[in-house]
Amino acid sequence: MPNARFILKEPNAKTETLVYLVYDYQYKRFKYSTGEKIDPKFWNKKNQRAKETRKFPQYPEFNARLDMLANGINTAFRKLLNDGIQPNNEILKKAFLQAVEGNVIQPDKITLLNFIEKYIDESKTSKKEGTLKAYKTAFRYLKEYSQKIKKPLDFDTITLEFYNQYTGYLTYEHNLSANTVGKHIKTLKTFLNEATDRGINQNMDFKKRKFKTTREESDSIYLSVDELKNIESIDFSDSPRLDKVRDLFLIGCFTGLRFSDFTQIKPENIDYGKSILQIRTQKTGQRVSIPLHATVKRILKKYNNELPKAYVNQVMNKYLKDVASISGLKQLVQTTITKGGKVQKNNCPKYELVTTHTARRSFATNLYLADVPSISIMKITGHKTERSFMQYIKISQEENADKLLNHPFFN
Template sequence: MANITFKLRKPNANTQQLIYLVYRFGRNDKLVYSTGLKVLPRYWNTEKMRVRNLVEALGKEAINERLNLLFSASENFCIETKAKGYEVTKESLKNFLDVFTGKTKSVNENTFHGFVEAFLIRNKERTNPNTGKIISYKVQQEHKRTFHYLQEYERERLNGKQLDFNDITIDFYSDFTAYLQSLGLALNTIGHKIQTLKVWLNEATFKGINTNNQYKNQRFRAVTEQTDSVYLSVKELEQIYSTDCKSERLNKVRDLFLVGAFTGLRFSDVTSLTKDNIKGSTISIEQHKTGKRVAIPLHPIVINIWNKYGEKLPKQISNQKFNEYIKEVCKLAGIDSIEQKNITKGGFRVRQSFKKYELITSHTARRSFATNLYLSGFPAISIMPITGHTTERAFMRYIRVTPEQHAELLRKHWIDSGQYMKIAK
């Protein structure tokens, strides 16, 4: 296989050099993997990519035999991977070579633990079947956290016994969720853990590794509840826009947040905007999460921010840092009204009070966009393609509209339609 070659790190050196296995992925990408073997460059045959058959080349037979094994194993791995319909990637080939050379232990995917460990490794190159794009870092971290909680559960509740597929029963579900509640996790957080567990089990079932289908029982469900997430009114957004944070770091976060609040784009889409996405006075972008193209007119505030940075936006920072900084921004802007939040935590319904800025995250921008448009009388059916909601029911759960605001919308409708005037006559 021409894609696999062996090269020396420094072919013209006078000292022993490491031999590297090189696998090329097209013209511009390659995996360079250390075999751990060394040879003096003068004993190396560049054309044959093996140690020369010279008396003074000590250990040549052992080195060449090892190189032959590495070549054959790598070649067979690539052939078998492609035959199964998978793509050979740098990550998958490196993981295989790590196991083959003994750098890491092989895992038995026929066990639950072995399957999940292998799944977590493949997660770095796994694609979303709906979009064809690599699974996001956030989702990858959720999978790792879920496995961590399962391992903690095994230590605490099973005296260290490892779960296997046949152990994932309705009784396990009840005990595992009770354990997570005892840790004080919120109901939605527990729901995410169960949903992730079901992703693993679906994959293992599809591959014929798991035959226990109790996880498909309707009682084995990822329970969720509607959260009391906040939104920012147009007035509050303008208040933030007019606030000078006296810090370049915070001003950049403020501006990115406002772009999200006046476009409805997710944080990952906002930070990936380029000139190519601007068509006249409209943003046209394929959303990272859904793969669907949306077109959004440029709001005056977005235009000002876009021009401020020379027809681009500030560089992306981690979502964690963004959420930390945007709270500082909103505190400086005086977004400090007292908000009540209900949450199921540790199995109990708890009501807590917060200053509003404490509840602001990157996602608040998107929720504010949808809520403000709806309250202005803009039809939900026209907002949904931007937010990605496929049903009006899901959209109405997403936005934050109080009963009083619904009443005001109805009153406005009666006034605009002239019904108040008819009654007055």
Template sequence: MANAFYRLRTTSAKTPQLIYVGCRFGKDQLIMSTGVKVLPKHWDFEKTKVKNVTTVINKDEINVFLHDLKVFINSTIEKYKLMREPLTKQSLKEEIEDYLNPKPAEVSETLFNYIEKFILEAENGKRLVDNVKRYNQGTIKRFRTTQTLLIDFSVVYSKPVDFDTIDLEFYKEYSLYMVNVKDYKTDTIAKHVRTLKTFLREATEEGINTNLDYQKKAFKVVLKSNEESTSIALNESELLEMCNLDLSETPKLERVRDLFIIGANTGLRFSDFTSIKPENIRKDYDGEFIEIIQYKTKRKVIVPINQTVKTILYKYNNELPKAISNQKFNDYIKEVAKLCQSLHSLEFLSYVKGGKDVKESVERWKMVSSHTARRSFASNAYERGTPVNAIMAITDHKTEKSFLLYIKTSKRKQAEIFRGYQK
């Protein structure tokens, strides 16, 4: 189903014309008036919005209205897809009419309507994190994933899923559904429960939800503190082997390897080490460093540049290879890791999935991803004896406890580090 579009009633008139919004249904289409008029000469037919001309007093308000209406229509189409319900011209027309002419406030807000509005506002910037910054795309994607899961669960749950039914019975059945039907790991279950509680907490603060069962101790986010993490860190010899690979015959792998090595030597997240520009490279009396505003936290971080990073930056004239998607990056970096003989050793894992204890052995190269670079940086810096607070200033961990859970240092290495402090 196509996206929404705009057109004018008449394109050559000398008087203001109605702006119509439309959506195609196969060979048919729905066309509705927005109730807003504009002179054709003030209309940008290519960008389908009001031109930036001083003679149109309310151009910004009109363009914001048109943008929000288009987002609403496209999100409504997506919502029907997620709910597996057919979307007809009539039903879409009614949705748009309700949006343009909201019903009186006495109609109570449902959980699913609230979640949809919550996500839309996060997408268009009307809802901010702590009222100061926009939600990033990764977080919005997580909201959508939990929304889809809740819709799927509502089909099989014995009660309507709404604010007043989110109680301990719901929590139990929802958890069982994620374990037995979805076969989720513990951390995935925790992610969905945490996201649901985010929706409920916001709705409570806005006076929409009055059911506080989600605040009970038993309605908890189960952490995997007793499980072995299924992620790894590469030690310095493994990184050196990867760095020394001759990948000149496969440029795409060479570019991904170089970016990974940058991440493993700076501790930056994927979104940051793939966004380094020449202007991020600075110098002072101690040497060169990278200064960048982190995409996720919007906080500035300063990372010293070692010789490995300097060599790679010089190779690309400080203009690193163009970033690819995280998914593609993860596929390619596994191909690179497979070429490293040291990464063919086995990693023994123990975790809970689908409510069952799982124990398996996996070759280490299969576990390498973009995030392995950042974890490797933190773990290797810790093993070299770098003060924890100095590492945390780069990795942005808030507490030493969370940092120590994050790094991947062997029990033997931890004992060696401890022995060093006893001398």
């Protein structure tokens, strides 16, 4: 018959440490935290109990508790054998807890919202500011929803029924777009995956096919090579701010870098001998090498290879619309968005849709139209799959047809 024994979590600690119950049976080992703590100087390693000393006056009750737990695990093991049940750690733990019911210190239960709050706090040292902002926003909506339905949210409540009700809440009560709702579900899945990896969550409903991250194709635009040449040709010398914004934007259009990267280019990133720009991207940490386009070379020369300091993204986007408007990008573009569960269609001038991210999208699309292999473009943009890359580039049906006209199949 196996015997229960007790060990200290940290036997050499100078302060109190946890006491573990260890039970070796049938070539298996069951380990359980008793919840009791003791200073190692009061522990009798040979007897595996507290020393009977006046310096630790609680020893009678302390040892009696360990005896009760030892009897409980032995009773549970015998009962399983008598009932013809083959023990394993999961079965034995359940039987043990039943045997000592009411006499075990239960650990504090970690709820879903508690976990998310702690995880966000942990992430402050490892995640980007944008990611933390997304985490906090998703957490806020979850708390508001819990208050709205007057029920606590926990791991076992994240079911398909919850999914349907919560996405409806975000869509109709907060009037969020389909893509924004999808981002909140994606963030919730991030929290649940982390909790699952840590052994805290056992509910796998969030991995079901219907618990999906919705995504609606965006109406993001790109600027053609001719449109970019026109922007470059405009004389903005009477407006230094627009001149600077235009130049930085063109750097993005001909390098494919994100705003956070093309605004940080330094002379040491440029290999003038090979005519290549090399930089480690902030978002992914990848090191990319990009051939220097003639436009990039001209702009670098204009600033003596030291690009001007950029405005913050919001201000850049505001000034970019002025640059695009002056450059004549006033043709109407129809945009479609599903918001509050309703499809909304609007016509707006193209310049209103230009942002710093238009630069990166323009780079990818223009290279694709120029028959540069997708894999070569993806080496710069960082897309992992061709599928995600094809969703990223923006070409019309007509542009796609024009591209195919030069294909051998159609000749």
